[in-house]
Amino acid sequence: MQIYWTPIQRVVQEAPDTYTFQLELPDGFTWDEGAHTHFALEGFNKEDKPNRSLIRHMSISTLPREGAIGITTRIKRECSEFKSILRDMKIGEQVAIFKTHSNVPLKREGKNVYLLSAGVGLATFRPIVLAYLANGEGVPHLHSLNVDTSANYLFNNVFTSSNDFTAEFVDSRPNYYKRVETMAEDQDGLFYLVGSDDFLRETIAMLRERGITREQIILDKRDFQLEDFLK
Template sequence: MQIYWTKINKIIEETPEVKTYLLDCPEGLTWEEGSHIHLALEGFNAGDKPNRSLIRHMSISTLPYENSIGITTRIKEQCSEFKSTLRNHKIGDEVAIFKIHSNVPLKREDKNVYLLSSGVGLATFRPLVLDYFDRADNVNQIHSLNIDSTSDFLFPDVFAPAADKKFTVQFVDNRKDYYEEVKNLAADKEGLFYIVGSDEFLVQNIEVLREQGIKPDQIMLDKREQQRTEFFPVELSM
């Protein structure tokens, strides 16, 4: 496994609690939309075993043409050792990244695509939308629905409605409106539904979509195949 040590080149305050860390791209490193990495902080590999409290999965919120690896995360006042250490990082500090993989590349199957996210889950979708803006081939249209109880919605420059690009956006700040809207979107029985958020959020979205007749192969999760099956237990017929 290759570990890349790289420097923070910019820190963007997206909202009072959410920051994007832009990292220098190690030479030769590339990725596709929907990718995530392992982000690790200094000292994570100092002992015999990796120190898990200094490692987290993070989506890459940028595309390679932006020349930086973007990591967007919410850091609350009460936070983990990982986040409190990251919060103290400054431009020029080094972090390690490894194991890049995408579970949620943009499917180009001539379907309508629905991006359902909670909070910073939107970061996973930013590169999918940029990729679509760059090349809309075989994607009918994209709609993004994001719930954020803080009402400080992320990436307003990218997540803005663009009729000419067949891109629509909805932000809501409460669960009632959110799930009502998911139900409405599920009226599209051929659509592709991407979901990013906590496991509990995934379970609730899947339940609503399945009730409306959406099939598992129309639902994309940021999970490897093995973990994905836990969200779609085989229904045993007695």
């Protein structure tokens, strides 16, 4: 396993508690849209066993052609040890990334794609939207629906409706479910879901009740975890 140690180049505040940490792109490091990585802080591999309190899964919110690895996360006042260390890190300090993989690349199968996310889950979809805007082949229409009860919606410059891409934000779960109901009328669509486990389970239940099959539901999970959600 290759571990890339790379410095923080820039920190962008996206919303009151939400930050994108832009990391320098190491030579030869690349990824597909929708990828996640293991993001770790200094000391995580000092002992025989990795220190899990210093490692988190994080999506990469950028594309390689943007020239930086973006990690977007919420850091509230009350937060884990991991987030409080991250919040205090300075530009130039190094973090580690390893085991990078995309479970959710954009499927170009001639079907409409619906990206359903909660809160900062939108970060996973940002590079998928950028990949689509650069090349819409095989996807007649792309639609994003994000629910965020803080109403501090992220990435407004990318999530702006244009011809074949539409973006929608709602600030409550009831409004979110109302919109999902309408989308499920597209019985041939592909539904990508990113959010908490509860969010995933509730959205899956709603889609399945409306005739969407498990093959049409795409989760950012490994094969062995999918069964648990989609059974």
